[in-house]
Amino acid sequence: AVTPPQIKRNVASEITSVGKAIYEARWDDKHTTTQQIGSMSTRSQSEANGEQDKNTKDTEMIKSKRDQMRDNMQDYIFTRYFNYVKNYDKVLEKNFPKAMQLYRVFFDGVKDFFGDMKRFLKIARIANDAPQGIRALNRQELELYMQMPRDMWKVAPALIGCSLPMVGYAFFPLVFWYPRIFLTSHFWTGQQRNDFQSHFMKRRLQCNKPVFRCLQAKLKSLKTHHKHDEFQSILGQLGSGTHPTAEALIAVKDIFAEGPYSLLGMSRKHIKCLVKLHGLPNSLFKRHRLHEHAFLVHYMDLAIMREGGVHNLRTDAMRYCCYLRGLNPDNLSREEMIEWLRNWVKVSTSIQGEHITLFLHLPILLAYNHPRNWKTIYCKKTD
Structure with missing residues (x-):
């Protein structure tokens, strides 16, 4: 028997409608499930990121404390070392008083000697260039002009001997053992100046x-x-x-x-x-x-x-x-x-x-x- 076309068309339409409804229902369920799963994974990831950030902050805090302690320790060690070096002369003076006294006398003497030597060179230049010659100098300049050449000749062996390698270690004590012979008044103490001046005056x-x-x-x-x-x-x-x-x-x-x-x-x-x-x-x-x-x-x-x-x-x-x-x-x-x-x-x-x-x-x-x-x-x- 031949089925009427109208019935076929209605059945197909119904089947199509039912299939569409079922398909849409399944799609919605799947989409909802996917969204739920996505939201759950997003929350899990954010929670994980939060915990990771928290752990990172804790690690950085611990690291910063360690760096700060290390910096403080370095500052402390450097400060102590700097103060030790700065006051090292006092330590040596306490442990080796006689040696430090000789060192100070020699160091100050060299400084005074070279200061007078520079003044002498300046005075000699004035005496040579001035029309009046040495008459243009004042009393103090004349005294230095007369005395300094003798002092330079007298102290030259001591300065040269003390600067020589190996020899200086033996020559340095010898110089200070006989300061009246090897050194000038620049290197003498106040008491030595008085004693040596009396000696030279008597002679x-x-x-x-x-x-x-x-x-x-x-x-x-x-x-x-x-x-x-x-x-x-x-x-x-x-x-x-x-x-x-x-x-x-x-x-x-x-x-x-x-x-x-x-x-x-x-x-x-x-x-x-x-x-x-x-x-x-x-x-x-x-x-x-x-x-x-x-x-x-x-x-x-x-x-x-x-x-x-x-x-x-x-x-x-x-x-x-x-x-x-x-x-x-x-x-x-x-x-x-x-x-x-x-x-x-x-x-x-x-x-x-x-x-x-x-x-x-x-x-x-x-x-x-x-x-x-x-x-x-x-x-x-x-x-």
């Missing part, structure tokens, strides 16, 4: 009598000189324990211009005694040394007058001026030093170049019988 003053005997021995050869009697009277005063006045010495200055009292006329023994009397180094050119020394001290006297006179000097400078000119300044009052230096400067500024040997004999003519010099020579201890 110089021990030449007073030989120089005085040389003056007496040559007096007979000057009988024809018009100043013979006056100078004989001056030597008589020295022999009797007194000193001539500055005016009396200026009056007989011509007797030193020529003859046996001139620089070229004096005997070798006389020259040698004068070199020792003025504390000059022993060398082949003794007459040249004496000539140079006399003019330098003479220019110092002129500088003193330019700077206002003897009374304007400081006490320590005044003591050094007396020491340089042959008078022991120990226990002398300021007034006594001023009086003696004024007589010296008065004679020094009244003579010319041809009277240079009168200047060289002023330590005898003005200080031979001074009580301080006699006590220095003949007493074991000065008062």
